Amino acid sequence: MSIIARNITKTFGAYTALNDVSLDVPEGKLVALLGPSGSGKTTLLRIIAGLEFSDPGSGRIDFHGTDVTDIPAGKRGVGFVFQHYALFRHMTVAQNIAFGLTVQPRRERQSAEQIQARVKELLKLIQLDDLGARYPTQLSGGQRQRVALARALAVQPKVLLLDEPFGALDARVRKDLRRWLRQFQREIGITTVFVTHDQEEALELADQVVVMNNAKIEQVGTPQEVYDQPASPFVIEFLGNVNRFAALGHPLPGAGPDVIYVRPHDVDIQRHYEGEHGVRVRVQHVFSAGNYGRVALVRLDNGDTIDAELSRVRLKELGLAAGDEAHVVFRHIRLFPAGAFVERDVAADDATPAVVDAGRDI
């Protein structure tokens, strides 16, 4: 089931949560709405679910070509998983999962045996076969999350919507559950939209990432696209660490008064460098614990700080220590016209990015 949202505007009093937003979710895809808090991502999800409605006269939601704009949540055929699970505290796990089936009108309701069978099937699916009689308070966070998912799936929704599904879990459980959800979504092929403020989560999980900021969509693309070809300064800054400079220290072909971005892993450190693209730096600090080495550097020409990431092997090779002087070369940089950065609301298309592979040609 595909989802199309057109020209959605939503205001709460004087506050604009969504400003003329349009979005297409292709059938069977796993889509992440990614953005900082207040960017409108949860509001958009709730409007898709029918838990919230766009401002009167604005916008339209289609599910698979059918207009559902005025249809309330319960009749849209969506499964919604709430950020804090919202399990019914006075019901057992099995009763929670069965809820959607038992509240159906008598004529459409399945028999008690059928409902029981369905609950059993779902318990198996979420790998909690033996916990049907427990109450939500007796479960761990990860288990509750899976019960919330099973409850949403019980009514066989055509669309699955998840609001910050891993937000309340600790790092380890989050990672496991993420992987589990990815596989699970692939298996049943249900169109899924989830909200997150965690860029790593969005990039790892989603087929398509929708980056949102200030009530607008900044960019839509595959994880690779939004990471490698960010459409705006906001996107590049939001998706992972990045160094930002006002100037490079040496001329670049076709570069005007631009803002320059370099990802830490595109910073190459060299002890001795004779080429023309190098920048002289002093080592401020070396962080050698972790999956990769990180080095904090200060440019000698203007005092800007530079973060670099490199493999532990390379770090060892270089043998850097605080106070050492070295050269850095940027393998890959990204430019945005200075105005695009100052003026956040310049449309993404105006901020035509330029890509310069400075390191490659040396």
Place this chain on the structure above:
Amino acid sequence: MSARVSETTRAGLRGHPGRIALVLTGAGAVGLLISLPLGAVFYYALREGWAAYFGYLLAPDTRHAIGLSLLAAGVALPVNTVFGLCAAWALAKFTFPGRRLLISLIELPLSISPIIIGVGYLFVFGLQGVLGPWLDDHGISMAFNVTSVVIVTTIVTSPYVFRELLPLMLAQGTQEEQAAVSLGAGAWKTFFRVTLPNVKWALFYGLTLSFARSLGEFGSVAVVSGAVRGETNTLTLQIDLLYHDQVQTAAFAVASVLTSFALVTLLIKTWVERRESVDSP
């Protein structure tokens, strides 16, 4: 953390003279101000023996007073349930202008003297009141009769259920209701299967308080009932009347009934308090 601190404090103070003095003072105050008067009630009530005791209780006026008090409570409780649920639900799940003011108004009967409620009632519904003459013209009497007793009792006890429900409903939020709605439950099913079960112990607790208060209410009822023996006398008024008639043993016998109701209510309340923790988020 705080539990551990208090544990250490307790251990450190064990056997400390100050601690013993405090405990003794507390126990003494409870004994002197609560246990002794309570014991006295039962002592004086039974002073003339069981036969006399039941004789006093079964006197027609007293039986009628017990009946009237139970009637007032019997009307007040369902009204409080419906009113408390509606008001708490509306105020907890929605925000609108004037919300805080409305909460204060609903809780007003708790903070003003019951006698003022009684006088205020007469000011509106009494024969010299605002609506009284008009009501009288239409053959409706709402002062110095059973109706006035029941209505005033209901007004005085109206905040109790509400007050128990509102904080709990606020803490629980609307997420579960939203989940129910997203799963296809309509308004009634959401209310009866999610909202109500989530607050059932708080509701019960509020009703226990309401019940105790409606039986024990004196000031407002004294003003509006007219205290007609065998007609508009409630339990508390009957006790007052008998006491001033110098039929003291009878007064204590009736008082012992009221006290017993209170003690049973207290037991139920303690039991509910323990259950109530299940609902808390």
